Structure formats: structure tokens, C-alpha cells
Amino acid sequence: MSRRTGAVTMHEVAARAGVSIKTVSNVLNGYQYIRPATKEKVEAAIADLGYQVNITARNLRRGRSGLIGLAVPELSLPYFAELADSVIRAAEARGVTVLIEQTGSVRERELEVLTGQRRHLTDGLIFSPLELGPADVDALKVEYPMVLLGERIFGGPADHVTMSNVDGARAAVQHLLDQGRRRIAVIGAHEGETIGSAALRVQGYREALDAAGIPFDPALVGEAGLWHRATGAETMHRLLDSGVEIDAVFGLNDALALGALHALHARRVDVPGRIAVIGWDDIEETAYSSPTLSTVSPGREQIARTAVDLLLARIDDPEVDRPFERVVADFTIVGRESTLGDAAPEVAVPVAR
């Protein structure tokens, strides 16, 4: 708040301009009916004194802060860093500021985010949980505007923006099938889970295989709890060590796929010559890896914009109780070297759903 001693207040501006404090307030808030002369006097005083409104006082009075929360697992995960970037820009375009909170994918911290003190500081929350699930739906019944991101909770008590998981996965696998691949491994599955991105993308994977008449082989499913590069590499090594025949890999996110690329490179396996690889997220890194990584581009910008719009709609009129919306973002298959080979120009294929 930078309450340096003697920060100028409206009173001083009013005194200097020879008007009342209310008039100053009116000028500041663009009130229509002010005599031009008065307005000028006030503006001159504001300029002279270098006055700036005290936002905290305004917030207290207005019951609004102009701040929205964005809770993500970690900024050091590139997808979330890029998402945060997009959300900040979208929010800025709408005149609000974003307060980022990291949950570290820790259940307790995800719950804390919902009820913590910071909720008093923000007008609403965009929340991307990675641990909460349908069982926590009660914890999500909060009194403030919230938009959920991700695929952990469906039909929850909030607006919800989600990726096109099943369709995107199906398209990704179809892209591999189109290159003649038949032994397609998947990395990042969560055994026993029936919710979340992992389950949905694996479902899309299976649907694509089914449609192609290829039997599902559990030996091709690589579990990986955390979707980091390290786990992607480990899982890739494990699959290769298992001796199962593989001619393609579907990483359920880019970090996993990049980890897999790393492992394949370490073992001198030609990509895509022997094994093709596709990821998910279209983080910037995928355009520069060696080889460049084909991926599913999940509509990050659209997700950010939609989330901000939905949230602000609720903030702007909290009385209306509109039914909760669910928005599914558009996706694109981005074909790069890791599936198309060296000569591959980058091609983005929008896929109709």
C-alpha cells in the first residue's frame, strides 16, 4: 500500500481546488454533471499534488477489489506459466488484475485456496485443481464467483472451462494411425482413475484404436502420476525395457512427451523413424525441441479468455443466478517432426468435433 507518510488524500485535493471532497470524487469517477471550470480546477489540483486514489479505501467502500485469483499447480510447469500469461493479458484487457496462487498440486493447499484469507482480497477465482475430485464437490460450493478449469470436476457448482480431452486424444492417435503406426504406447495414464485428464485422454486413445480395429494392449499403457519431463523419461525407459513392440508414443502432455523424447534420444532411437511421438498442450518448447514435437493445441488463449469472461460476468452481477456454464475449448493437431519427419513443415490441422 506504500503508505508513505503524507500521501495526498482527496481532502487535500479538495482544499486546494476550493471544492468539496465529493466533487473531487465525482471528477475522478467520471460523473457527468460537473461544470467544466470546476472539473479543470480539480484536475489541476490533482496534477499539482500528484494525487492518486487510495485503492484500498475505495475497495473497502465498494466491496470490490478489481483483483481475481488464479490458482494453478506451479508456474515452473510451462503450460501453467503460459496459461497464467494468457489469463493476465485477458484480465488486463478487461481492467482487472490477477493474483496468482500456487497449490503445488497438494490437496490441502487446493482446499485452502478455496477458503483462505486471499479470497477476501479477490472478487473471484479461476481455479485449476489437480487433486480435488467429485468427492470434494461440497468444498467447491463457495460464496464467491468461481470458474473451474480442467477435468477433475464435472457438473460442479461453478462455471467450467475444459479442454476437448476425448476428441483431442482421439485425433492425436488418429494422426499417428495416419502415419501408419499401429503399436501406439500412451504415457501418463493414471491407473484406476475414472476422472481427470488422464482417464479422458486414455479413453480417446482407446476409441481411436477401436475405430481402427486395433486391439487395446495394456502393455502399451505407461503409468505416470506426475506429468513432468522426468516421469515421462522414466516411463519411456520402462516401456522400452519391457520389450513390448512400440512404433509410436502418445504423451498425455508435452512434458511427458518431451521426457520420452529425451529417453529415446538417450537410447539412440530414431524419432520418428522408429518411434513417432505426439504430446499435448502445445507449449512453446515443442516448436524447438529436437526433433520438434507434434502436439495437441488445446486452445489456451480461448480458455483464458473464456474463463475471465465467465468470471467477470458473475462478478458484475452477483444477484443473477444464471445456471452454471460449461465451455469446451477448440483444439488443433499440430504436426511437427516427431511424427512427420524431417521435411515436415509445421502444419496445424483444426479438427471438427
Add this chain to the structure above:
Amino acid sequence: MSRRTGAVTMHEVAARAGVSIKTVSNVLNGYQYIRPATKEKVEAAIADLGYQVNITARNLRRGRSGLIGLAVPELSLPYFAELADSVIRAAEARGVTVLIEQTGSVRERELEVLTGQRRHLTDGLIFSPLELGPADVDALKVEYPMVLLGERIFGGPADHVTMSNVDGARAAVQHLLDQGRRRIAVIGAHEGETIGSAALRVQGYREALDAAGIPFDPALVGEAGLWHRATGAETMHRLLDSGVEIDAVFGLNDALALGALHALHARRVDVPGRIAVIGWDDIEETAYSSPTLSTVSPGREQIARTAVDLLLARIDDPEVDRPFERVVADFTIVGRESTLGDAAPEVAVPVAR
């Protein structure tokens, strides 16, 4: 602020506990001299009503927000995302919250950050400018606590945490020399600039060559204004096209080096067989690129922690006018495949300054 109607206030808690509002406040703020029985009554009332303090009101009264600003170019640049992560954690450990602002490396926005409305919302600012320079030193004379990061402004009117640019660069180049490299290109130079990371790191580069008795060859200096992967790749291509003999590349940051790796891969140049590459920043990606990237680890955690500590010291007693401090972070050379070859175990070499 989630001013949902009927949020519980201290008055209600006081009424319920049968005490005065001040007593509730005392309990909340850990005031020592309270009769245990009174304290219990109040705590029970708080629990019953699910009361939470209104931070905005507290902030207004206290003249503090518990928020500090962190202004960086972009979160989509991995180094800054990882830095933000570290700063958020360091701040959390000290009980304060971080408000991130993106300047997009735009001069006007960097100036705006210094004077904008958000400064009323934060108790201080950690600022990493990329465009401002010594000429802007007046704009940096702000009334609130600030810590500068980076190498744009030295001797400015603020505490300053910086990387060990010259020494780190010298060590990086020495690392290449140790591998027998003699034709070392540098990518990311800023022609004509005498301040900033580029100039300092190029200076270290030249010092290392001098010490090794290798003449400086301007043909080996690749200009690149923006330090992104794309510009790194372009510059690498340009250098290769120029026909100059090169057996190693020093990317002034990891993004440039990764872009260079990308270009080298595209042209089927063996790394490090024919050209060794080293970067700067030690972003997570460098441990997973193909080949893995050797780099200078600039002490990100230490930088974040130090910056937060310095800032909070100023915030905690604003009256004291301590001279401005300058802290130079420790660095480490991390040797990976891009300089040491395939068998390379990852080795981190702390370098004494």
C-alpha cells in the same frame, strides 16, 4: 473481495461472545494480556460464525497490504516463470503474497509499473526491467521500497540483486576452452550497448579468450536483440551461413542456446562432436533437451530469497535509511551433454569468484 451479502463482521463476533469488538481484535492479533476464559469465548464465537477478518479493512487501517509486486517481462519465458515460482515461495515463507505484473519488455510499461495504481496495492516492488537504463535513474527514485533485479541499472536508488555476469560468462567460456574449443561463437550480443546482461557477459567472454591468448574475432559475435528460442535459432543459422569456423557456441541465455541447438539439429551438425553449446539460466528444460544443455546456473533461488528479504527489511522499517545494498548471487557451471558428450554425467561445478 467477495463482499457477499452478510459476511460476518467483528461486531457480530463480539456480540455473540458478549465482549467488545476490541477484545475480538485483540484475540485475533495475538494480544498477550487476555484472560483465557475470554479468549475461549471469542474463539468459540469465531468458529461458530465462521468469521474471517476482512483484509481490506485491515489493510486500510494498517496502511499495509501484505502484498508485494513482482514485475517481470513475461511469464511465458521459462526463466521468469521459474523466478516467479521461487519468489512466490520465498514470499510465502515470510508471510506475504506476490502480485505478478508483466511488462512485456516494453519501455512504457516498465515506466508504468513504477507509478501505476497497483503500487497503492502493494507494500513494495521487486522489479526486473529489461528496457530501462541508467538514463531512467530518476524514474526509479520512488517513494516505496523497491528491489531491482538484473543488470540494467547499477548504483541506482534501490537495493539491487544481480547475477555474476562477467565471472559467470568467463567460467562458461573457460569450460568450453577446457574441452579444447578455440573458435567460440557467442549468441545474443547487443551491439553498441554498454550496460545490461549482454554487454557484461560478452565482456566475460572476451576476458576468458584473452586469458587463453585467443584473439577476439568479431565474426564470431552473433547479435540477437530478443533472447528467445527463435532468435537463437536465427542467429545460429546466420553464423553457420557466414562460413566462419565455429567449434563452440555460448548462448547468453538458455533460450538462445536452445534455439541454437534447434538450428544445429536442423542442419545435422553434431553437438558436441562438431560444435559444443553452453547456455545461461539453468531452466528446467536444459536438463531434458536433446542433447542436454550445459549452462550457467545463476542462483535463482538465492536471488529470489535475497530480493524478498531485502524488500521486507525496507518494508518492516521504512524510517531507517540504510544505504542501498547490492548483492551478487553465486553461480555454478552445469556441465551436460552439449559440451561433455554423451557419456557425460551431469556435473555442477561451483566456481569461486
Add this chain to the structure above:
DNA sequence: TTGTAGGCGTTATCAC
């Protein structure tokens, strides 16, 4: 078109 009064929810001051 402008001014006055009052309160947003808390904390600080100072009696009691």
C-alpha cells in the same frame, strides 16, 4: 451542480 453526513470493517488510543 455541489456539499454534508455517515459508514465500509478494522486497528490504535486511551480511559476505566
Add this chain to the structure above:
DNA sequence: GTGATAACGCCTACAA
């Protein structure tokens, strides 16, 4: 130990 009461700086009624 605890309780009135007055700010913190602004905005909304309402009055003028």
C-alpha cells in the same frame, strides 16, 4: 484485562 471512540480514505445517499 477490557471497552468506547476515533480514525484509515473513499463513496453513496440525500440535502441544498
